[in-house]
Amino acid sequence: xxxxxxxxxxxxxxxxxxxxxxxxxxxxxxxxxxxxxxxxxxxxxxxxxxxxxxxxxxxxxxxxxxxxxxxxxxxxxxxxxxxxxxxxxxxxxxxxxxxxxxxxxxxxxxxxxxxxxxxxxxxxxxxxxxxxxxxxxxxxxxxxxxxxxxxxxxxxxxxxxxxxxxxxxxxxxxxxxxxxxxxxxxxxxxxxxxxxxxxxxxxxxxxxxxxxxxxxxxxxxxxxxxxxxxxxxxxxxxxxxxxxxxxxxxxxxxxxxxxxxxxxxxxxxxxxxxxxxxxxxxxxxxxxxxxxxxxxxxxxx
Numbered sequence: 001x002x003x004x005x006x007x008x009x010x011x012x013x014x015x016x017x018x019x020x021x022x023x024x025x026x027x028x029x030x031x032x033x034x035x036x037x038x039x040x041x042x043x044x045x046x047x048x049x050x051x052x053x054x055x056x057x058x059x060x061x062x063x064x065x066x067x068x069x070x071x072x073x074x075x076x077x078x079x080x081x082x083x084x085x086x087x088x089x090x091x092x093x094x095x096x097x098x099x100x101x102x103x104x105x106x107x108x109x110x111x112x113x114x115x116x117x118x119x120x121x122x123x124x125x126x127x128x129x130x131x132x133x134x135x136x137x138x139x140x141x142x143x144x145x146x147x148x149x150x151x152x153x154x155x156x157x158x159x160x161x162x163x164x165x166x167x168x169x170x171x172x173x174x175x176x177x178x179x180x181x182x183x184x185x186x187x188x189x190x191x192x193x194x195x196x197x198x199x200x201x202x203x204x205x206x207x208x209x210x211x212x213x214x215x216x217x218x219x220x221x222x223x224x225x226x227x228x229x230x231x232x233x234x235x236x237x238x239x240x241x242x243x244x245x246x247x248x249x250x251x252x253x254x255x256x257x258x259x260x261x262x263x264x265x266x267x268x269x270x271x272x273x274x275x276x277x278x279x280x281x282x283x284x285x286x287x288x289x290x291x292x293x294x295x296x297x298x299x300x301x
Contacts, residue, residue: 012053013070016155019051020073023066030073030081041066075125078153079118085145086115089183089207090257092237094122097181100233100262101205105131107178110197112136112168112190115183117146120161121153123181127160134174135163169193182206187213187261188220195226198265206261214259225271227263234259 013019013033021029023043031039033052038045044062051060056071073081076091089097097119103109103126114120114137123133137143143165151157164171168182168190176199182190187206194204204227208214218230238253266272 010056012055013051015052018073020071020077021046021060021068022071023068028073028077028081030077075121075153079121082116082118082149082152083145084116085139085142086113088116088118090254092235092254093207093257093260094119096233096235096260097205097207098122098126100260101179101181101203103127103179108132108134108174108176109179109181110134110136110168110172110174110177110194111181111183113138113184114143114146114163116142117149117153119181119183120146120150124150124154124158124161129159131160133161134177135161136168136171137163137165138167140165172197178202180204185213188217191217191220191224195224195265200265200267202265204261204263204265207258208261209258211259214261217261221261221263226266226268228266228272229275230261230263232259232261 015033015035017033019031019033021031021039023029023041029039029041031048033048035049035052037048039048041062043066044064046060046062046068051058051070054070058070059067060070061067079088079091079094082088097103103123105126105128107127108131109123109127111120111123111133112135114135120133120135124131127133135146137146143163147163150161168184172193174197177197178199179202180194180198182194182204183206184190187208198204206217208217214232218232221227221230234256236253236255239250241248241250
């Protein structure tokens, strides 16, 4: 039986806990511990009983002598190995979303779409049992995968989570929410409903994969009004090789995965003061340039 406080408790491994086995080459296997059961690999078998009632951070040996480090899996490890429907938001971007959107304990958060549940797990971890995460997912098969992954990670149905199968624009009935996280193909279609759902001062954070999606979303938010100036960012992660005097960046890195757009909702009826800087020449077409010139004509630099 899975402990009710999984996956956050410490102490000895118990029946129902997940254990992560790491071999000498860094390959990881995650197992759910059961009494009397064996885990079989090409390097031999490992008895679950050898892990049960023991601490994290120990080393066990398979029947052919291969040694494995035993630990509880971190959320990033779980995300990278979870069953997927849609592509997951990778840990480096999930961490940035939680930080840049300022997700805090007790917050009310809307998420669309849920995908495979990777971002959902990070949001639920951040809001805690006293918060609320309402996820929207268009595809029922993706919603089922997300629900299974969330329950597998937390070991139970999370009390703060609700998932709705349907389009956000057509299904949303939330109001006065604190944060909105969007991961979808056309987030510019949701600008109005997200603005209505957020409380003044609330934060929207949008994950998109391409520059064209980013540009269209930012311009849609500017045109709609009611937002602070959208901030667009990209996070690149590079690891380093450190061994004695051989200190250098690794040849492989986690490069582009997506862009994040963040903005805050203004109070009703408030317009953002006009920008004091002009856009670069050629940044917009003739219609846009004529509008900018009309708005800035006669104003001091």
